[in-house]
Amino acid sequence: MCRVSGRRKRYGFCFCNTSFCLVVLHLCTLSLSLSLRSRAEPGPSGQRRGGYPVPGAGLELPDGVRLWAEGRVSGSSVHPDRRVLCGGGGGDGEYEQAENVAKQWGVSREEQDRFAVQSQNKAEAAQEAGHFDHEIVPVTVSSRKGPVEVKVDEFPRKGSNMDSMSKLRPCFVKDSSGTVTAGNSSGINDGAAATVLMSQSEAGRRGLKPMAKIVSWAQAGLDPSIMGTGPIPAIRKAIEKAGWKLDQVDLFEINEAFSAQSIAVVKELGLNSDKVNVGGGAIALGHPIGMSGCRVLVTLLHALQRTGGRKGVASLCIGGGMGIAMCVERV
Incomplete structure (x- = not known):
């Protein structure tokens, strides 16, 4: 499936059929990782891709995949085996790992629900103000009533x-200690996103104005049982490589896999919450795993442009106990 989807993305982007396609499995940061890795690939004449235009893209289509879970009905069959998205922490699923983070960082159920409500409210306000209009490419899909143009995130x-958020039941820990619910977690969504990287000289040659430059990036590993906190070491490393300080950053886009891990990241780094996910995050917008890396980067670039900010950081946690962060600066 990966092999076919990679080539189909190429054709969908109108590249010639001799173009080589690299498909990477890197969970939540796939599309961001591809943008970075592609810079090292050789160009058409053997030169490094650092200057030649390189697309980095990711997609996720859970609607087209049969979901399996213990005791769940899928279609007309009941599948007894438990196949859920795992983060690699001794067999724990990511919900359990979010509970681990909530306990270790002392994040209460009320804090998680309040964070989720704020994410939803910020996204609603951003949609009404048209803040996402410039970063979304409308697509036309077929329906029983004819073609329908989709140009707004539906989640x-x-x-x-x-009041409504607090009524939801915990997902995995069913006793009174459970805090992670469907409402304070990101959703399962379809989506696709892309970026194009090239040198500033190449952009000038083509008459293009770059949105920003990559100043630094970093990856980090940590205990898989608290995988959601991967952005903490990754952001610290990227900031150090950039020669910046955290308080010099104008905006942060940090993927909201769960309220618990998002709050833990903000707390541990001592971030100003007014600078984080100003238009809401994945709890409101959704988390199509294969495309979220590009999504947070694209959203960050447009937010910097809209607010007049210059320095930004995009970051995500990665299943298995990792994190990635990128420092960008508008040019």
Whole structure:
């Protein structure tokens, strides 16, 4: 499936059929990792891709995949085996790992719900203000009533509030200690995103104005049982490589896999929450795993452009106990 989807993405982007396609399995950061890795690939004449235009893209289509879970009905069959998204922490699923983070960082259920409501409310306000319009490419899909143009993210829940959020039951830990719910976690969504990287001289030759330059990036590993906190060491490493300080950063886009891990990252790094995910995050917008890396980067670039900020950091946790971060600066 990966082999075919990679080539189909190439054709969908109107590249010639002799173009080589690299498909990478890197979970939540796949599309961001591809953008970075592609810079090292040789260009058409053997030169490094650092100057030649390189697309980095990712997609996720869970709607087209049969989901398996213990005791769940899928279609007309009941599948007894438990196949859920795991983060590599001794067999724990990512929900359990989010509970681990909540306990270790002392994040209460109320804090998680409040963070989720704020994410939903910020996304709702951003949609109404048209802040996402410039970063979304409308697509036309078929329906029983004819072609339908999709140009707005469908996942945000308008009018979210603490009353409705607090009524949701914990997902995995069923006793009174459970805090992670469907409402304070990211959703399962379809999506695709892409970026194009090239040198500044190449952009000038083509008459293109770059949105930003990559100043630094970093990856980090940590205990898989708290994999959601991967952005903490990754951001610290990327900031150090950039020669920046955290308080010099204008905006942060940090993927909201769960409220618990998002709050832990903000707390541990001592970030100003007003600078983090100003238009809401994955809890509201959704988390199509294969495309979220590009999504947070693209959203960050547009937010910097809109607010007049210069320095930004995009970061995500990665299943298995990792994190990635990128420092960018508008040019």
